[in-house]
Structures are given as C-alpha cells and as structure tokens.
Amino acid sequence: MNSGIDLQETFIDSLMGLGIPPGAAKAIWMPLPMFLIIIGATVGVLVVVWLERKISAAAQQRIGPEFAGPLGVLQAVADGIKLVFKEDIVPAKSDSILFTLGPVIVVIPVFLSFLVVPFGQNLVITDLNIGIFLWIALSSIAPIGLLMSGYASNNKYSLLGGLRAAAQSISYELPLALAVLAIAMMSNSLSTIDIVEQQSGYGILGWNVWRQPAGFLIFWISALAECERLPFDLPEAEEELVAGYQTEYSGMKFGLFYIGSYVNLILSSLLFAILYLGGWESPIPIELLGNLLGADETSPWLQVIDAALGITMTGLKAYFLIFLAILLRWTVPRVRIDQLLNLGWKFLLPVGLVNLLLTAGLKLAFPVAFGG
C-alpha cells in the first residue's frame, strides 16, 4: 500500500543530513504539527463563527457582520480582541480556584482530541490504535469542567446550567459510544486512520453512511447534544438560565468557553466526516483519476495533490456538517430537559443497541460488505 507523503520522515532525514542527531531531530519535529493543529483549530473557530453569523443572518433574511473586514470576516477577531482586553471578574463568594479551572478543563480536552484527527494518510499527529476511544474518553472530561464552573460561580443559574450540562453530556455519551462502537466493529480497529482506510477504494459508495444509516443519525444527534448546540442547548438556554454555566464569566474565561464550544463543533464535524463520510477520501477515488491520467501512484506531484485534496476534502465535509448544524439551529426549537433525557435514554440508546446488534449480525452474515 502506498502511504503517500511522510512529512515527518522527510523532515527528520533532512535535519539529520545537517548533522543533527536523530533524537534531537525528532524533538524539533514534534511541536510543529501540534502548533499547526492548534493554529488550525483556532483559525477554524474564526471561520466557523463567521459562517455561523452569516448563515444565521441569511436564514433570517438579515445581512450579518459586514464592516469588519471584507464581508465581515474579521468580526470574530474583533470580538476575540475585545474579550482579551475585558476585565476578568471573579464573583464574590465564589470558589476562585474552581472558577478559573473550569474553563481550562473544558477547553484542553477538546484541543487534545485533535491528536487523533487525520487529514491524510500521514497527516495526523499520532496514529493511536485507540484513537476514537481517546476522543470519547476526553470528551467526557468536559462535563466535569462545566459542572465545576457552574458550581464555583455562586449563582443559581450557573449551577443549574452546570448540572444540566453534566446530565446531558453523560446521557448522550452512551449513544455516541454505541454508534462509534458499530463503526469500530466494522473496521476492526479504533484507529481513525484504519477507519478511513476501511471506507476507501469505492469513492462515495464505500462510505460508512450507507452501511450505518441509523448509526450516523444517532451519532449526529448525540454529537449536537455533546456540543450543546440547538436543539440541545439547554445548559445555556438563554430564556431560562440567562447563560447557564457561563453566566458569571467574562473576559478571556468566557472566551475559553466560547472557543471550546466552537472547537468542539469543528471536532465533532471532523470526526463525523472521518467516521461516516470517508475522511480524506474524495467522492471519486483519487487512484482511479490517477490511473485515468496514466500517472504513477508514487509520483511526487500526484502525492502532493493527493494530500492537498485530502485536507480539502476533510475540511469540506466538516464544514458541510457545520452548515447543517447551523441550519438545524434555526429550524428546530429547543427541547425540554425531560424530552432531552427521554430522547437520549429511551430512543437513542435502544436504537443504538439494536444498531450494534444488527451490525454484528450483518458482519457475520456478509463479511465482505461489513468488514469481516
């Protein structure tokens, strides 16, 4: 199997060529992709905030941000700078340590989860063999931070919001994990790379959406609930709880929550793209195009195009899903807390279990199509 471009190896080799020992060369390489991902995620947040505001505006026949930069693309930057310079208020009689720790605990796991998001065969920070499991594990840390900040704010709305966030995250983690489990069963691996590779080869027809029609719906609903986006934004329901656990936050601590929620949305969309929409694979297999053009699979230009296409494809799929999430936001009303828990425990969980069972049965019956 052709593995495409290996930037790490090339980089280390070139450094060793300059006379740097292999260990040091590797140490120099290591922070690069991390910084790249952090910067990528942050820029992604700006893009998503802009998209959210513009698409929301379009859906409501408004114009949206327009004057900060061309078409208002710098509006999010302006908002961010404002948040940085804002006074950082810690409310009276609050638990200041927990209050500060809360947003940190919410944000760090989200960024950490980018470790396992692949943008290409080798364009991933670490190819862990427990990749997708790492994401699920990390995503269950966030509610602790939410609960912490809700409790530490010394505010009834914050506490209620934190409790709701915890209840919601815990309830929807199970269907999410069940949906992912079915995927993992089909690809015989938890590694995100293996999951994408198992979908490759047949273009759009090979994607997991067709094999997991129920699974992808469960995953999407649960992912929306995990990201606390409408229709599941109960923890910060403005009309009921002011802003939920964010009520007492201002300045950059609020900014962290804000960034965290949007990065989480990007992450969920990316993982949805990886799990169900074939990750970096294009709808028409690239090998087919290469063969049509008569190009060698190992030729450098094809590999560069392949890598660029992979990143573009992953981004496109993720942004399509974000678009869908924004559209859903203005279509569906917020559910009540009892409806939310009903949906999670009485609908998604059993359906997820049935889906898992069916996948297992189909895997035994048709090992060709369902990854025997």
Place this chain on the structure above:
Amino acid sequence: MLKFLKQIGDYAKETVQSARYIGQGLAVTFDHMQRRPVTVQYPYEKLIPSERFRGRIHFEFDKCISCEVCVRVCPINLPVVDWEFDKANKKKKLKHYSIDFGVCIFCGNCVEYCPTNCLSMTEEYELSAYDRHELNYDNVALGRLPYKVTDDPMVTPLRELAYLPKGVTDPHDLPSGSRRAGQRPEEIVEQSSGS
C-alpha cells in the same frame, strides 16, 4: 407479543413522521437563505415615513392664539403656553411655547384640536440627545422645518411596505416609476371632485 410489535411499529411511524417534519423545516430554512435581506441599513438607508407619520411636532408661533386647547387635550398637559394679556389690543400675547419631546407620546391630540392649525406633525423621528433636557423644544426649535430623507444625498430613501407595488415586499432596487397599490390621494381627490 403482537401488541408489543404494534407498539414498536407505531413508534417507528411516529419517528419517521417527526423526521419528515424536521426535513420540511430544514427546507424552509434553506429556502430563506436565498431571499434578499430585508434589512434597512439605517444611517445609509432610511425608510420614507408615511403620510400619517406622527413625528416631532411643528409649531407656528404667529398663528397661535394662546387658547391652551393643546394643553387641555394633552394626556399629561405637556405643552407650556406662556402668554400675557395685552391690554391695549385686548388680546392674549404669546411669549413662549414649548413641548418636551422627552415626555411627549406623540398621540397627536394637540394637533387634532388646535383651532388655528398652528400645530402639525412632521416626519422627523431622529430625536436623540445626550441629555434629556435637550429634547425640551422651545418655540424656535419647534418652528424648524423637518429634515427630509429624500433630500439627503447621503441617504438612500426606501419606501415603506404600504407604498410598494402590489406583491412586492422588498424596497430595494425598485424599478423607477413603480407605484404603490391602489390610488394615490390626489387621484382620489380628483375622482371625487369630478363626480
């Protein structure tokens, strides 16, 4: 067993139904994205106030006979009429007149009842000030003519909904010469005088 299966079937049917409704809703939201924004971008675009708009009140000092009807019909007796009896002419002589627009509710009663029509409504609505006492207009300020949106070269005047052609809801990019639904006031006058 059969009852249980029926329950499951009904539940599945309901689920499909609600999913279809959500799909319909998404289609509506998606359709809205192609429509032109109805936003009137205020300092650059302004709506032309309608004929019956009740804006800042205009006052003609010389017409006023100091009868104080405006004060009596005002819900809060707002207009301040400062007059003095001129013994030589045996007439009231108006010295000052003022209305505080920070308190006025623009009900138009004073305009309605003024016997000499010295009060009238204007189309001016941009009554903002840093100090609310600045809104207390004296007879000089009340006598100023309103600013017209259509005369301002910096502003794109936009028509209100009732002044748009039939079926049009967007005031932007109207073809020139397009007229509102129904007859214009002068046409109605002409018709009634003709018959």
